[in-house]
Amino acid sequence: MKLNRRIFIGTASAVAASLSAPMVLAGSHGKPRVVVIGGGAGGATAARYLAKDSKGEIDVTLIEPTRTYYTCFFSNLYIGGFRDIASIGHSYGALASEYGINVVHDWAVGVDRDAKTVALAGGGSVAYDKLILSPGIDFVDGAVSGWDLSSQNKMPHAYKAGSQTELLRAQVMAMPQGGTYAMVAPPNPFRCPPGPYERVSMVAHLLKETNPTAKIIIADPKAKFSKQGLFQEGWGEHYEGMIDWIGADFGGGDVSVDPDAMTLTIDGEVTNVDVCNVIPAMKAGRIAELAGVTDGNWAPVNAADMSSKADGDIHVLGDACSQGDMPKSGFSANSQAKVCANAVRGALTGSKVFPAKFSNTCWSLIDTNDGVKVGATYEATPEKIAKVDGFISKTGEDAATREATYNESVGWYAGITADMFG
């Protein structure tokens, strides 16, 4: 077969090492450059592993607008009073100083795929050989009638952790005795499938202490939800009579809100609420759409290396991608990031690329020392990331098992944040 440059790059993964493709890719600008957009569980992990494992051979830039990153995972525990807000905040100091990552605190506002540059809101642009997008989620416009982003201070989503989470907890604390907390739950697929229901558990825990006659209503467009049996068993045990879940079969999907009047209308019935936690339908973080790698709400990727189906030099991680069977979770994003980093480093430096392996576990806290978990392992197939095997906590488990599960989740938090931020 006659090799020309087009074929050469097109078959890069098969022949890269033997034919020194990295030198071609690096071209005239020295070290190969990877730009990572988004410093969460996907992006921070990918940046750290690329910098760590390439030992200076790859120039890594991480673009993340916030200087302190608050993890969405465990933010519900802050709402419940099990963590303080500082304990879920992380800086990028170690990634810059210990791993040599060029951390840029700015918004990425555009991607020029022909020139292979990323435009920044503060002006200027950054060039890349490989681009990794891990922008998390944004909300679908008009998903909940009466709500848009300008309403988020009256009716917080608290589904990007930080000030929104603090606002929601403050609102719950300020509820009148016997008041009503409402949640508008999102349709599938969305970030952290057990998240809304863990949140309800944590709000109930807080209210049980401060406001035991308060009520919780969940309007849900879904007919069932993650760990439903475990949550409903726990709600009955710990918060009897407090929580009313209205699923799709009972009109939970027919919802509108009025942020000024503080009303929630479910299936035509208007309810006055004191707190309204609106979690709208989600889509990939906007930069994925701007880069032109989305199809519908999400960015399709190849399972083997998390590369975009629209552009082989762009990889998409975590919540923003559509990959198959993995849930949108911080654990999943972290797992995908390591597969991606290994593949990107191989493509750029000729290092050995090992087969993809993925796993996920989601822990949820229902009440003090009552932790549950669900998890699975996954593999890459030509079509998607496919589930291999899984497990879930059982209803009726003894207290010691639930406490051990909670303690394990605390250990996992320490582990994954060390894995992300160094």
Add this chain to the structure above:
Amino acid sequence: MREFGFILRTVAASSLMLVVTMANAGDVEQGEKVFSKCKGCHQVGSGAVNKVGPHLNGLFGRKAGSIDDFPYSKPFKRAADGGLEWHAENLDVFIENPRVLVSGTRMSFRGLKDLQDRKDLLAYLRTFSDNPADIPEADPTATGTDHAVDPAILAIQGDPEYGEYLSGECTTCHQVTGGDEGIPSITFWPEEDFVTALHAYKNKTRAHPVMQLIAGRLSDEEIAALAAYFRVLEN
């Protein structure tokens, strides 16, 4: 043959050398002689108290780590929190090699490799528990199974570079720095302990749903690679 099928179902045969014999009870008198190897640390019988190790009265059916006032090691407490309860089958595993079930236990005993010795010892210890052995629904005294990891598997030289890649799946939970809050440290273990523990999860001798899932799809070579990487952690 029913016992036969039960044993095969409960101990997945993946990579273990299984020597399954008919379950027969051990010899109590012989077991008392074997117990002399344990006496340095454990007492059993009337008036037995905790020494270096906890007393062994009422051992069958007892929750692991449940003797008040005994200072169990952290790994042992963790195993106990995970629901470990002593019965003939897992006692047989534990006596054969304590590290299969509890990595890092302070019980510094290399293990009884001889199957008959274990049966006899368990028959002897069984006499100090409630529910005599001849009641059908009570604990049997021995299961007649060897649980040792095949020496050929222990001899595999792992590739640390592959281990480093695979370790990404571990470090989401286990900290490379060795922190062990809530989740145990897995750094700087002797390779044999690491391989033994992962195979115990893989064949479900050792309980923990996450670890059974993760270890369940690791090949012998991959387990060796991880052991080699975490042994030295040069990166």
